[in-house]
Amino acid sequence: MLPLKALLRLYRAHPWLLLMSLTGLMLGVSLVVAIELLNQSAKTNFVAARSQLAGEANYRLAPGGGLDEQLYVKLVRNERALAALPQVHAWLKDPQGRSFQLLGIDLSNPGPLSPLLGSDKQGGDKNQSFTLARADGVWLATPEAERLGWAVGETRYFLQGERSLQLTLAGTFEPGAVPMERLLLTDLGIAQPLLGKSGRLDRILFKLSEAEATALQAKLPKPLWLEPISPALDASLLGDALGLNLSALSLLAMAVGLFLVFNAQRFVQSVRRPQLAQLIILGMSPRRVLGWLGLELGLLASLGTLLGLVLGVLLAKALMGQLTQALADLYGPNPIDLLRLAPISLVKATALGLLGTLAANLPGWWALLRQSPLQLREGQVRVSAHPWRRRLLALAILLLCAICLALPQTGLIGALLIAGGWLLAMALWLPDALRWVLGLLRRRRGGLTLRLAVAETQYHLDRTAIAVMALQLAIAAAIGIGVMVSSFRTSVEIWLGQRLAADLYVSAPRGAAGSRGTLDKPTLDAIFANPDVGAASRRSVQPARWQGQPIEWAQMDAIPELKAAYPLLSGRWPTGPGEVLASEPLTVRLGVKVGQTLVITSESGPRSVQVTGVYQDYGSDKGQVLHSFETGPVQSLALFSPQPERLADGLRARFGEKVNLLPAPAIHAAALKVFDQTFVVTELLKLLILGIAFVGIGSAFMVLGLARKAELQTLQSLGLSPHRCRQLLVWQGAGLGLLTALLALPVGYGLAWVLIEVVNPRAFGWRLAFEAAPAHAITALLLAPVCGALASWFAARRVV
Numbered sequence: 001m002l003p004l005k006a007l008l009r010l011y012r013a014h015p016w017l018l019l020m021s022l023t024g025l026m027l028g029v030s031l032v033v034a035i036e037l038l039n040q041s042a043k044t045n046f047v048a049a050r051s052q053l054a055g056e057a058n059y060r061l062a063p064g065g066g067l068d069e070q071l072y073v074k075l076v077r078n079e080r081a082l083a084a085l086p087q088v089h090a091w092l093k094d095p096q097g098r099s100f101q102l103l104g105i106d107l108s109n110p111g112p113l114s115p116l117l118g119s120d121k122q123g124g125d126k127n128q129s130f131t132l133a134r135a136d137g138v139w140l141a142t143p144e145a146e147r148l149g150w151a152v153g154e155t156r157y158f159l160q161g162e163r164s165l166q167l168t169l170a171g172t173f174e175p176g177a178v179p180m181e182r183l184l185l186t187d188l189g190i191a192q193p194l195l196g197k198s199g200r201l202d203r204i205l206f207k208l209s210e211a212e213a214t215a216l217q218a219k220l221p222k223p224l225w226l227e228p229i230s231p232a233l234d235a236s237l238l239g240d241a242l243g244l245n246l247s248a249l250s251l252l253a254m255a256v257g258l259f260l261v262f263n264a265q266r267f268v269q270s271v272r273r274p275q276l277a278q279l280i281i282l283g284m285s286p287r288r289v290l291g292w293l294g295l296e297l298g299l300l301a302s303l304g305t306l307l308g309l310v311l312g313v314l315l316a317k318a319l320m321g322q323l324t325q326a327l328a329d330l331y332g333p334n335p336i337d338l339l340r341l342a343p344i345s346l347v348k349a350t351a352l353g354l355l356g357t358l359a360a361n362l363p364g365w366w367a368l369l370r371q372s373p374l375q376l377r378e379g380q381v382r383v384s385a386h387p388w389r390r391r392l393l394a395l396a397i398l399l400l401c402a403i404c405l406a407l408p409q410t411g412l413i414g415a416l417l418i419a420g421g422w423l424l425a426m427a428l429w430l431p432d433a434l435r436w437v438l439g440l441l442r443r444r445r446g447g448l449t450l451r452l453a454v455a456e457t458q459y460h461l462d463r464t465a466i467a468v469m470a471l472q473l474a475i476a477a478a479i480g481i482g483v484m485v486s487s488f489r490t491s492v493e494i495w496l497g498q499r500l501a502a503d504l505y506v507s508a509p510r511g512a513a514g515s516r517g518t519l520d521k522p523t524l525d526a527i528f529a530n531p532d533v534g535a536a537s538r539r540s541v542q543p544a545r546w547q548g549q550p551i552e553w554a555q556m557d558a559i560p561e562l563k564a565a566y567p568l569l570s571g572r573w574p575t576g577p578g579e580v581l582a583s584e585p586l587t588v589r590l591g592v593k594v595g596q597t598l599v600i601t602s603e604s605g606p607r608s609v610q611v612t613g614v615y616q617d618y619g620s621d622k623g624q625v626l627h628s629f630e631t632g633p634v635q636s637l638a639l640f641s642p643q644p645e646r647l648a649d650g651l652r653a654r655f656g657e658k659v660n661l662l663p664a665p666a667i668h669a670a671a672l673k674v675f676d677q678t679f680v681v682t683e684l685l686k687l688l689i690l691g692i693a694f695v696g697i698g699s700a701f702m703v704l705g706l707a708r709k710a711e712l713q714t715l716q717s718l719g720l721s722p723h724r725c726r727q728l729l730v731w732q733g734a735g736l737g738l739l740t741a742l743l744a745l746p747v748g749y750g751l752a753w754v755l756i757e758v759v760n761p762r763a764f765g766w767r768l769a770f771e772a773a774p775a776h777a778i779t780a781l782l783l784a785p786v787c788g789a790l791a792s793w794f795a796a797r798r799v800v
Helices: 002-013 015-054 069-078 111-117 142-148 188-194 210-219 231-236 240-281 286-331 343-369 373-378 387-406 408-443 448-459 461-499 521-528 584-590 644-658 664-678 680-707 709-717 722-764 774-799
Strands: 059-061 084-093 099-105 137-141 155-160 163-173 183-187 203-206 504-507 535-546 549-556 568-571 579-583 597-602 605-615 624-628 636-640 660-663
Touching (some): 002 286, 069 210, 099 188, 111 203, 240 286, 240 343, 286 343, 387 408, 408 722, 448 461, 448 722, 461 664, 461 722, 504 664, 521 644, 549 597, 584 605, 605 624, 660 664, 722 774
Parallel strands (some): 549 624
Antiparallel strands (some): 084 203, 137 183, 504 636, 504 660, 535 549, 535 597, 579 624
């Protein structure tokens, strides 16, 4: 262990080397852990919430307007062995603002939900006691009741929209396969009058084989549709855009962190050369020295990774609320917002930290140890990576990017390779670009301090190259992602301005499990009869499938006033009942073309339609077909009126909370608020990555200043005052930060082009209008030199 102690003694003399190594790795691992835990927790919570409602059911009957309970009675009378479960459902909020699900089922025969209630546990209670003595009684899982501190017999108040509900805990039950979190369970006969749904059901769940489902579908009255369900399938569509952004940011953070660790070890190599030469002269073979160095790296990587895991969990806990709110805005409320400490996420981050550190640094140490002891002692550096190799690697990466760009069939993986390859190739070329720019600056006349700063910066570029490459990566990524988000927001804003052409929009409150509600016939008739309504368009959106892919079937009255809100990208408007429009994501992602005939399965069964045109749409990345309204439930109305305010006041006075009334400006503002909320987490993590890079450049200048202490003393002996020496270091830091930011601008805008023109169309099917968003570039140009100057000033105070 003596060699290890001798190696570790270096960090006692130079603590900044240890801090730099640990900081980069710790921050990189922490972001990977945080984002992995956030993504995993969001999907797990989503599946758990859906599983609470569905259990082992694999089909459901859930039309938009609900069902008459007599249909369920008829089905079970005709088929006694039918595994069916009727449900009513509502979202509630407690006084603390937490979301809960209220689920009414047949407690005496829970059917597909039996495993979730613990009634299928081996040796467990086959008939858990659900007494129906109270008209407001609900049941909670025992662990959840203990967590909430809700005692049996205690009454609490909840809100269903604006309506207050009084609920009493009638008892608890032992949960089964799925944690029953934030789920209030009650009997169907209690829930129906409690929620104002007497005689009605929200849905019926079934556990059926494929043959049984086909037979049952044939017996159902038209247009009822037996829909296959799967919580895992629902989760696969959860937050794709957000999850992709977060995952890309986590990998970028890890790359920046490893750059900084590698940079720190480069400085360690320069300081440790005499010590390594002494170990080899004393008889230790280079392989044994490499083994001890690997052990030292392993210890540092383990410590940095462990700190990163702890910091990542704390960061994920802090951001979980923001992510839950963003997903709730996109997909409806989710009662479960718990952070899940998934072992696989922690193992993945640990492996990235340990293996990444060893892979990035051991080859450099081995190349150093292949030198003779004399070369090591005299500091004759053998170039570990020849410039031509680095340039050839950058060219090879760009060639791979060009191939992926030319072949759309490489899909999303190819698009991500283009984005990552572009950043890496430009980082590899950065030292050459900096040398060229610094060479031009050296030829210009200027003060002694300025000329000396430029010369010193160019001379020590090999030592600072890795740090400035990490800084360029972070700045370019921040600019690219910022420009993409700004372009996305501008495109959505223009689209909303076109789409929201009506004066007033009317919709029903949300239905079961956050689904769209429907307007009943008396309400529709009363609205159409209002003299202030000049024109109206009905609309509904239902789930459908084409070639096994989930899409949306939309119906709308294509009145002349609304046609301008749907500018066509190609083709024409439908003129017959068998013609439809297709949204842009449907054409880009699934290859639908104008003139193509599609067989689409929706609630009304399979139907053959022909695509006559394509329209722009950011409302659904799954894709949507738009058909003229024929029949079925109406989910919303677009109303045109010469007196929209009077119309809104009249409808509000007549219907109250039975309908939602929203003018176009309110919808516009709410939609942009949801958009901004969705990318809050992205913006926070982007700032953290910039912070990692600035910490890295600061640490690099600190260590560089310590390594140059002898040089600075020589300059002082030649007559340069301490003040001028500190000024020299500050000029170097500011200049290098500014040059790096300037060179990062074209890289960042190139990344933005890739994200807008390649990644978004391949991932989500929509195209965005490019917006320069100069605020991101100006911020980088201001922050980089200021941070570089501050880091150099702090280092100068320590060494001069």
